[in-house]
Amino acid sequence: MGPEQRLSPRERTVLTAIVETYIVTGEPVASQALARHFGNKDGMSSATIRNVMASLADAGLLDQPHTSAGRIPTARAFRFYVEQLGGPQVAILAPERQEQIEESFAGIGTSQQYLERTSHVLALISSGLGVALASTQELHTLEHIHFSRLAAGRVLAVVITKAGTVLDRVLMLDHDLTTLELETAARFLNENFHGWSIERIRIELARRLEAERSEYDRLMQSLDELYRKGALAAESGAAPIIFVEGVANLLAGETDRERLRTMLHALEAKERLIELLTAYVDARQRTVRVVVGLEDAIPELRDFVLFGTTARVGTENLGTLAVIGPTRIQYQETINAVSYIAQLSGKIFQPPH
Numbered sequence: 169m170g171p172e173q174r175l176s177p178r179e180r181t182v183l184t185a186i187v188e189t190y191i192v193t194g195e196p197v198a199s200q201a202l203a204r205h206f207g208n209k210d211g212m213s214s215a216t217i218r219n220v221m222a223s224l225a226d227a228g229l230l231d232q233p234h235t236s237a238g239r240i241p242t243a244r245a246f247r248f249y250v251e252q253l254g255g256p257q258v259a260i261l262a263p264e265r266q267e268q269i270e271e272s273f274a275g276i277g278t279s280q281q282y283l284e285r286t287s288h289v290l291a292l293i294s295s296g297l298g299v300a301l302a303s304t305q306e307l308h309t310l311e312h313i314h315f316s317r318l319a320a321g322r323v324l325a326v327v328i329t330k331a332g333t334v335l336d337r338v339l340m341l342d343h344d345l346t347t348l349e350l351e352t353a354a355r356f357l358n359e360n361f362h363g364w365s366i367e368r369i370r371i372e373l374a375r376r377l378e379a380e381r382s383e384y385d386r387l388m389q390s391l392d393e394l395y396r397k398g399a400l401a402a403e404s405g406a407a408p409i410i411f412v413e414g415v416a417n418l419l420a421g422e423t424d425r426e427r428l429r430t431m432l433h434a435l436e437a438k439e440r441l442i443e444l445l446t447a448y449v450d451a452r453q454r455t456v457r458v459v460v461g462l463e464d465a466i467p468e469l470r471d472f473v474l475f476g477t478t479a480r481v482g483t484e485n486l487g488t489l490a491v492i493g494p495t496r497i498q499y500q501e502t503i504n505a506v507s508y509i510a511q512l513s514g515k516i517f518q519p520p521h
């Protein structure tokens with residue numbers, strides 16, 4: 169059991185007040201300031217507060233920078249604070265903030281546009297970094313496939329994914345297929361596999377080609393030829409799509425030039441941000457996960473906090489949304505904004521009934 173689990177109600181009250189004061193001011197918090205905050209109610213005299221602060225420091229929840237009279241919360245204190253905000257998450261935002269967010273998403277047509285706009289809006293309203301990562305499932309999901317006969321034995325395959333990506337490739341066939349045979353093959357794939365992941369289609373098609381070859385012989389021969397020549401390989405191995413905005417927000421509060429340089433370098437490596445989101449945000453989770461101190465994944469971000477969740481349409485996972493900000497950030501407001509934008513995806517892309 170960590171020391172924060174053994175805190176008395178008074179210690180919890182004082183620690184919460186210190187964290188909230190520090191978030192607002194950015195300055196070490198002195199006992200006199202807390203005494204004014206509590207106004208001597210509940211027996212919170214300066215002497216009592218000093219004693220409580222001493223025991224919180226002994227428990228590793230407060231640090232005393234240099235010669236300052238005040239104390240600042242440690243990463244463990246911020247984790248305690250986040251736990252106090254736990255419980256059911258309802259995205260309660262001021263009506264004007266809701267309106268601002270909803271207006272920002274006007275005219276969105278594809279999930280890719282939604283994720284790009286998400287990173288922008290999160291950066292705008294959080295004073296942190298807005299990040300949105302498309303789910304691999306979403307990237308690789310069939311919306312529509314079309315075949316065009318270019319010449320004898322040459323076919324253009326166009327695959328449109330749910331994420332709005334268009335992938336085309338020219339297939340060199342061993343056996344020429346007529347326009348009618350290509351249309352029949354495309355219709356079969358679109359009617360039977362719309363909304364399936366490309367990988368799942370490949371597995372199922374291989375199974376059917378084996379099991380049902382005699383059943384629709386001509387169609388299966390066409391599909392076999394198109395499949396073997398890579399009609400559905402157009403996007404295996406596609407790079408994850410990640411949108412990042414607001415790096416300037418994080419750099420604004422940083423005065424140490426060396427730390428600034430290493431931080432910038434860390435944030436420019438998008439693969440590391442993808443690893444960070446994958447490590448901390450579970451695709452099945454329904455709430456906003458808050459992680460204080462990201463040094464396990466990216467050492468340069470040890471003084472940062474991640475707010476992450478997944479955006480869904482029905483049971484489909486569109487992607488991961490996150491804010492990465494300094495530990496001095498408005499926690500409840502950021503949780504609410506991330507949660508609200510994630511829930512907005514369900515309204516924007518309502519699944520057909």
